[in-house]
Amino acid sequence: MELLIDRVDSERKEVLKNLLTLFLHDLSEFNSTIDLNPENGLFEFDVLDWFFEKEGLTPFFLMFDEKPVGFILLQSGPFTNPERAEYIINSFFIIKKYRRKGFGRLACDRLFEMYPGRYAVGQVVNNIKAIKFWKNIYESKGIDVFEKEEIEDDIKVIYQYFEIS
Numbered sequence: 001m002e003l004l005i006d007r008v009d010s011e012r013k014e015v016l017k018n019l020l021t022l023f024l025h026d027l028s029e030f031n032s033t034i035d036l037n038p039e040n041g042l043f044e045f046d047v048l049d050w051f052f053e054k055e056g057l058t059p060f061f062l063m064f065d066e067k068p069v070g071f072i073l074l075q076s077g078p079f080t081n082p083e084r085a086e087y088i089i090n091s092f093f094i095i096k097k098y099r100r101k102g103f104g105r106l107a108c109d110r111l112f113e114m115y116p117g118r119y120a121v122g123q124v125v126n127n128i129k130a131i132k133f134w135k136n137i138y139e140s141k142g143i144d145v146f147e148k149e150e151i152e153d154d155i156k157v158i159y160q161y162f163e164i165s
Contacts, residue, residue: 002064003062003107004064004110005062005072005107005114006060006061006063007061008051008059008060008061008071016061016071017044017045017048019095020044020071020091021042021044022095023045023093024043026093027127030124030126030127033155055077056075056078056079056080057079057090058075059071060072060111069094069097069098069103070093070094070103070107071091072091072092072093073091074089074111075087080120081120084120084161085117086117086118087115087118087119088120089119092104092107092121104137105137117163117164118161119161119162119164120159120160120161121159121160122150122152122158123158124157125149125156125157134160143162143163144162144163146160147159
């Protein structure tokens, strides 16, 4: 199974926008602040353009059989907390058809190979599947994790901080 991480260019921005709608739909189950745009009936990621305009915000497709099966939005540079993390995984998504088949683990392997360093990952506290996924990643790789609960926009989030060398 060959999974590639491919940087999203502006020509494929619309595809990422569509995948983000699916991601936000799934996430809305756990975060009451996420809602449909009443004018077009879509979930919209309000800072998508930033990932194509600002240094330190990088969108990646997860590609399998030459088609996107998910994405990672990675923050670095001025969009991190340099005391704690060089990279923040802003969003990590795999479409349902490809979940529980090893794609998430492969995506983490590829990302960590490409970008070793100190990371932060956050999950909404009631998103048990996401929390379990990340804890399985840390355990399988023998990663020491510092965990901290924080309130972000009135939502309780669990952040994990770790280092990949």
